[in-house]
Amino acid sequence: MSTIPDLLSDFSLAADNTLGLPGRAARYARIVSAERLAALAALGGRRFVLGGGSNLVLSGDFDGLVLRVAIPGRALAGEDADAWYVRVGAGENWQDFVQWTLARGWPGLENLSLIPGTAGAAPIQNIGAYGLEVSEHFHSLSAFDMKSGKTVNFDRAACRFAYRDSVFKQEGWHLDGRFVITELTFRLPKNWRPATAYGELAAELDARGLVRPDARQIADAVIALRRRKLPDPALLPNAGSFFRNPLVDAGTAARLLAEHPDLPRYPQPDGRVKLAGGWLIERAGWKGRDLGPVGMYEKQALVLVRRGPATGADVLSLMRAVQDGVRRKFGVDLEPEPVFLPSP
Ligand code: NAP
Numbered sequence: 001m002s003t004i005p006d007l008l009s010d011f012s013l014a015a016d017n018t019l020g021l022p023g024r025a026a027r028y029a030r031i032v033s034a035e036r037l038a039a040l041a042a043l044g045g046r047r048f049v050l051g052g053g054s055n056l057v058l059s060g061d062f063d064g065l066v067l068r069v070a071i072p073g074r075a076l077a078g079e080d081a082d083a084w085y086v087r088v089g090a091g092e093n094w095q096d097f098v099q100w101t102l103a104r105g106w107p108g109l110e111n112l113s114l115i116p117g118t119a120g121a122a123p124i125q126n127i128g129a130y131g132l133e134v135s136e137h138f139h140s141l142s143a144f145d146m147k148s149g150k151t152v153n154f155d156r157a158a159c160r161f162a163y164r165d166s167v168f169k170q171e172g173w174h175l176d177g178r179f180v181i182t183e184l185t186f187r188l189p190k191n192w193r194p195a196t197a198y199g200e201l202a203a204e205l206d207a208r209g210l211v212r213p214d215a216r217q218i219a220d221a222v223i224a225l226r227r228r229k230l231p232d233p234a235l236l237p238n239a240g241s242f243f244r245n246p247l248v249d250a251g252t253a254a255r256l257l258a259e260h261p262d263l264p265r266y267p268q269p270d271g272r273v274k275l276a277g278g279w280l281i282e283r284a285g286w287k288g289r290d291l292g293p294v295g296m297y298e299k300q301a302l303v304l305v306r307r308g309p310a311t312g313a314d315v316l317s318l319m320r321a322v323q324d325g326v327r328r329k330f331g332v333d334l335e336p337e338p339v340f341l342p343s344p
Pocket of ligand 1: 128129130131197198199200229230239240241242245264266275276277278298302
């Protein structure tokens with residue numbers, strides 16, 4: 001028996017994942033301050049760091065320690081002629097944080113409104129939506145290194161941000177529970193410029209008659225767009241985009257375009273071409289189609305939804321069926337975006 005306070009055993013994770021899948025953790029601790037981590041680091045064994053559980057597929061029981069990061073706090077950490085520096089605890093809800101910055105008159109994060117999950121999870125996959133990635137206004141973060149027992153600072157360069165990617169994924173640190181992100185600082189520019197080039201957002205602002213929208217108006221437009229297309233996890237359990245938009249080489253994109261002239265494609269600075277995963281899934285016949293108790297959402301084919309009691313095995317079956325369908329029709333591999341616990 002452990003003497004660490006609040007360390008729970010055989011804990012159900014059903015309420016800790018937005019897909020609402022069953023699964024138990026051998027050990028579980030809710031972290032409300034960075035100080036608690038040192039004692040837990042000494043426990044050793046396998047670890048998994050959990051935020052809001054909105055990007056998670058429970059594929060069974062986890063024979064390790066789940067650290068549920070619930071560190072609160074948000075404050076203006078500093079200000080200079082060019083920017084506001086805003087600090088947030090890793091356990092704060094992302095949407096609440098974004099709306100709070102906007103209410104204070106600090107623009108920058110408005111395109112990322114209504115993204116589920118915690119602030120601490122945002123840099124891990126460099127969350128992005130409607131033409132903006134969180135890396136754009138990221139300044140730095142603090143993380144507790146469970147290996148050395150020290151707090152480490154990561155600036156923007158150290159995070160090695162890329163499309164839906166960062167050093168925390170590249171090095172697999174988010175999977176082995178090595179670094180626990182505890183606090184983040186954003187740099188919100190005073191010479192703010194709206195990011196409104198993204199097609200759907202531009203159309204929504206246009207429909208609202210907004211030629212020079214402010215950050216609040218952009219946030220409202222993004223929230224309306226997301227509510228229209230994406231299921232609310234409280235009503236229809238899901239984990240957001242289930243597949244990453246595939247990046248293919250230019251030759252593959254040209255071949256696909258010849259076969260499918262209406263193929264949506266977005267050339268990237270590195271020469272590769274981003275394809276719309278939702279379009280591929282729809283054309284492979286999976287949009288709005290179920291397999292057992294889970295299915296691909298009828299309004300946005302990239303989102304996997306749970307329609308009834310289901311297990312991680314049901315989710316994996318559908319994932320493989322969709323991957324097979326898209327591979328057969330297009331020769332393109334779809335990779336899942338969420339994290340699997342335990343990994344299959
Ligand atoms: P959408 O507007 O229907 O577009 C389909 C895909 O095409 C998107 O995934 C987007 O890639 C790409 N795209 C569209 N316009 C683009 C442009 N001007 N430049 C580059 N790429 C473009 O997408 P949606 O499903 O309704 O989602 C809207 C936004 O919210 C997207 O940015 C999407 O990534 C984001 N979102 C993210 C998640 C998640 O869980 N990660 C879930 C839902 C929505 P990008 O994805 O690279 O933008």
